[in-house]
Amino acid sequence: MEAQQREANVQRRVILALSGAVGIALLLIIGGFVYDRLVLPSRTLKQVNNATLSRGDYERLTRQETIQQMARTLQFSKLFGSNQSFGQGGRFDEQIVQANLQLLEIGTSRSRQEPVADTLVSQWVDQQLAEQAAQQQFQINPEGGEVDQLLVSELGSVLPATGTPTDTAGITETVTAEASVAATAEASAASTAATTPTATAVPTATPLPAEATTLANQVVDELYNEYLNILGALPEEAPERQRTPHAAKEEMAAALRA
Known part of the structure; x- marks a missing residue:
């Protein structure tokens, strides 16, 4: 017992x-x-007046910057081919695969052991100072259509020819030349009372805000499809983490409008 x-x-x-x-x-x-x-993530890294940059904000900025860089590479890939390259940066498709993997690492314990990028923090400080000054002195707040106008001007070359804003350089030269010839002809034919057709207004290369928003959405579609095509073209034996897109279309759109 x-x-x-x-x-x-x-x-x-x-x-x-x-x-x-x-x-x-x-x-x-x-x-x-x-x-x-x-x-x-809630730890404060930097503060500018009432604006605070936390570690979580920093990681979102890092993702945003990575996606913006990726979008520029996707633009080149769309225009020149994914197997092309500029300088020693590697082929465009290789750069996209690498950037996609970087998105997967952002916010992980391993990435948080790396030092904070001072350049990115400085950019945030400069942006906050500029935005706060513009708001306080001029009450300037960028409208959505204005942001889309800038997006289209920078990345609109990926759109099909029917969807891109017209380049007015050649048109301006033509209208100017025609106006000059017309003026000469009018002077020489004054005795015959001949009339010269009036030149029409030169079209602008910048779309209106409403049109810019439509075009900006098309730009995002083109870039994201190129992104998916590059990842989809990887060999079947490639690791799943490489073949999987680690940025959603909505995140890309938000990053390009930031």
Whole structure:
């Protein structure tokens, strides 16, 4: 009877010890998760007046900048071919695959062990100072259509010929030349009372805000399809993390409008 009692006591101690170890392990896991997902992202890196840059904001800016760089590479890939390259940066499709993997790493524990990019923080500070000054002095807030106009002017070359804003350089030269010839003809034919047709207004290369928004959405569609095509063209034996797009179309659109 005593032997059974001792054995029961031993088993009870073992169970208590194991339960304590499991409890401590769970607490460590939960604590690490809370620190990694809540405490660390909310840590302040920089402050400009009332604007604060947290670690989480910094990671969103890093994703945003990566997507913006990727969009420029996608533009070149769309125009010149994904297997082409400029300088020593590697082929356009290789740059896209690398940028896609970088998006996967942003915000991970490993990436948070790396030092903060001072250049990106400085860019954020400059942007905040400029925006706050514009708001305080001139009450300037960029409208959505104005942002889309800029997006189209920078990346609109990926659109089909029927969807891109007309380049007015050649038109301007033609209208100017015609106007000059017309003026000469009018002077020489004044005695015959001949009339010269009036030159029409020169079209602008910048679309109106409403049209720019439509074109900007088309630009995002073209760039994102190129992104998917490049990843889809990878060999089947390529790792799934390479073949999977790590940026949604909505995120790309937001990054290009930022």
